[in-house]
Amino acid sequence: MSGAAISAENLVKWFGEGEARTVAVRDASFAAEYGEILYIVGPSGSGKTTLLSMVSGILKPNGGSVIVEGEDIWGMSEDRIAQIRLNKIGFVFQDYHLFPRLTTAENVAVPLILKKMNWNQALNVALEYLDIVGLKERAQLPPYKLSGGEQQRVAIARAIAGQPDILIFDEPTASLDGDTGRKIIEFVKAKILNEKRCIIIVTHDSRIYEYADTIMKMEDGKIIGFEKNHAYEK
Amino acid sequence: MPGILKIALKLLINDRSKFTALLVGITFAVFLMVMMTSMFSGILTRSSSSVYNIGAKIWVMDPAVNNATSSIPMPDYVLSAARSIKGVRYAVPLYFGTAQVKLKDGSYQAATVVGLDDATLYGRPELLEGNINDIYAENAFIVVKDAEYDKLGKPAVGSEFEINDHRGAVVGLAKVASSGLFGIPTIYTTYSRAITYIPSTRFTTSYILIEPGSESDIPVIQQQIGKLGYQALTRDQFVGKISDFYTFKTGMGMNILLMTTISFVVGLSISGQTFYTFILENLEKFGALKAIGAKSNELIAMILFQASFTSLIGYGLGVGAASTFMILARLRMPDYAAQITFVILGFALLMVLVIASVSSYIGVRKVLQIQPFDIFRG
Numbered sequence A: 001m002s003g004a005a006i007s008a009e010n011l012v013k014w015f016g017e018g019e020a021r022t023v024a025v026r027d028a029s030f031a032a033e034y035g036e037i038l039y040i041v042g043p044s045g046s047g048k049t050t051l052l053s054m055v056s057g058i059l060k061p062n063g064g065s066v067i068v069e070g071e072d073i074w075g076m077s078e079d080r081i082a083q084i085r086l087n088k089i090g091f092v093f094q095d096y097h098l099f100p101r102l103t104t105a106e107n108v109a110v111p112l113i114l115k116k117m118n119w120n121q122a123l124n125v126a127l128e129y130l131d132i133v134g135l136k137e138r139a140q141l142p143p144y145k146l147s148g149g150e151q152q153r154v155a156i157a158r159a160i161a162g163q164p165d166i167l168i169f170d171e172p173t174a175s176l177d178g179d180t181g182r183k184i185i186e187f188v189k190a191k192i193l194n195e196k197r198c199i200i201i202v203t204h205d206s207r208i209y210e211y212a213d214t215i216m217k218m219e220d221g222k223i224i225g226f227e228k229n230h231a232y233e234k
Numbered sequence B: 001m002p003g004i005l006k007i008a009l010k011l012l013i014n015d016r017s018k019f020t021a022l023l024v025g026i027t028f029a030v031f032l033m034v035m036m037t038s039m040f041s042g043i044l045t046r047s048s049s050s051v052y053n054i055g056a057k058i059w060v061m062d063p064a065v066n067n068a069t070s071s072i073p074m075p076d077y078v079l080s081a082a083r084s085i086k087g088v089r090y091a092v093p094l095y096f097g098t099a100q101v102k103l104k105d106g107s108y109q110a111a112t113v114v115g116l117d118d119a120t121l122y123g124r125p126e127l128l129e130g131n132i133n134d135i136y137a138e139n140a141f142i143v144v145k146d147a148e149y150d151k152l153g154k155p156a157v158g159s160e161f162e163i164n165d166h167r168g169a170v171v172g173l174a175k176v177a178s179s180g181l182f183g184i185p186t187i188y189t190t191y192s193r194a195i196t197y198i199p200s201t202r203f204t205t206s207y208i209l210i211e212p213g214s215e216s217d218i219p220v221i222q223q224q225i226g227k228l229g230y231q232a233l234t235r236d237q238f239v240g241k242i243s244d245f246y247t248f249k250t251g252m253g254m255n256i257l258l259m260t261t262i263s264f265v266v267g268l269s270i271s272g273q274t275f276y277t278f279i280l281e282n283l284e285k286f287g288a289l290k291a292i293g294a295k296s297n298e299l300i301a302m303i304l305f306q307a308s309f310t311s312l313i314g315y316g317l318g319v320g321a322a323s324t325f326m327i328l329a330r331l332r333m334p335d336y337a338a339q340i341t342f343v344i345l346g347f348a349l350l351m352v353l354v355i356a357s358v359s360s361y362i363g364v365r366k367v368l369q370i371q372p373f374d375i376f377r378g
């Protein structure tokens, strides 16, 4: 079941220059395996989002590399990286970033359309994924007519519609109440995670720690330790 | 349509209020630009209406003439000299002047009087009623049935009026290609009758009309006439001279240019501003698209498509509104001088494309600047 889906080696990122320079991530190395849910946890400002962004190909590091399928993505052209994001990585943003002017189904179809699937086919596939997240009957509504938890599920459907190997969640439960948050992660663990997929979740919501396979702790830009969640496996 | 453009379209038109504001801005700008330039074009055409209507190939005149209606009479020797130039098939005099016509009800109306060469009637109009040879009858006049016809009391063939204490009899009604600019009716008679009925200066020939043997004779004719101290212009040159006069010497051209520029700037700022706000409001969404894996040129295509789609619709609406306005205006005012030409349509399209390009340039710059990382950080 194992093998690294994605690995980071000695990632460094700083912002600003000279006096104003703040180092957001120092020398971070880790690997996320297929079939696991990896949590990145730590206090606010510890560099979680910065690290996640470098790993997922949207923020260029000042040093180090990110290996996907044996290749360093940061050695590639911008368009190649975009291509990798489109085909290999699914994003669930903290505030979802759904398109209010599109229907729920069209929102889910966006990555498919970017992959040049034709419109009708993309919408059909989108319906299948909306079905998986239990929102098929909401397909024609604009996302703002849905509740927060439902929007989160639409965002998940959009993230998985392109069948990515790696799913990235940034603070997925931050704007949900405790119960809804737990249900979403439970759902992700049961229905979205599989042997060929790796899920990385950034959070500081300790109520959902129990669903992690590995918890990676950060502090002040450094990775300070890993913890395997044996309790859950039992 | 590629899916990505369909998304772009939906993002645009499903935002009803912004889309409407964009359309209003562009439509308004196009409407104003088309109205301004059409009005000017109409005025220019009408200012040269006599030149078009008479249709001679070459016009000989005093170099100081810059407007068909204000001719400067030429001495008779110019006509004989013109007739002896090699390459001139024939040359005839034309009388062009203004007279007061006294109508049946006793009121006066100014009219343009065109006196055609007795022998050839060169420059004669097309008749709607009557026979051209009746122009030789006693006191005969032919009235042009244009927008000004009503001002002579809608005279029928056989009716009469007084012109400078002479009797005038209407023997025909004529049709002309273009109405005049000055809002006064036109009547045709023979050259000899015109100069006897209308008090004139020592010289009576307003213009000499020349029919050249062939096109290639024209430069020689122009040169020879030039040597006499007069000017021979082809029809298009004369029209050009008149247009230049109105455009550059009357302030009219400057005004129209100014108004057109203002319409353009107003349209550009309304649409540019609205499109910019639209892009700003959607910036996060474009950032999310970028994060998901849209390439830069796909985002550019989306913005260009949105801008050109809006512009072309606005262009259509603006041209439609201007045409409708002109049709309605002409129903109420037969004299309303405005004409939409292909040049104007092309010009307005060009201006709209400039608006679209400026707007999309701003949008594209913004969208390319956005970092997906900023979306991530929220």
Ligand SMILES: Nc1ncnc2c1ncn2[C@@H]1O[C@H](COP(=O)(O)OP(=O)(O)O)[C@@H](O)[C@H]1O
Pocket: A015, A016, A022, A023, A024, A042, A043, A044, A045, A046, A047, A048, A049, A050, A051, B377
């Ligand atoms: N664009 C930026 N410009 C300047 N500083 C930044 C920027 N992004 C992040 N930082 C800084 O980097 C550090 C880590 O930020 P971040 O990765 O967002 O932390 P976390 O997600 O753990 O809360 C913080 O000190 C933050 O202020």
Ligand SMILES: [Mg+2]
Pocket: A048, A049, A050, B377
């Ligand atoms: Mg963060």
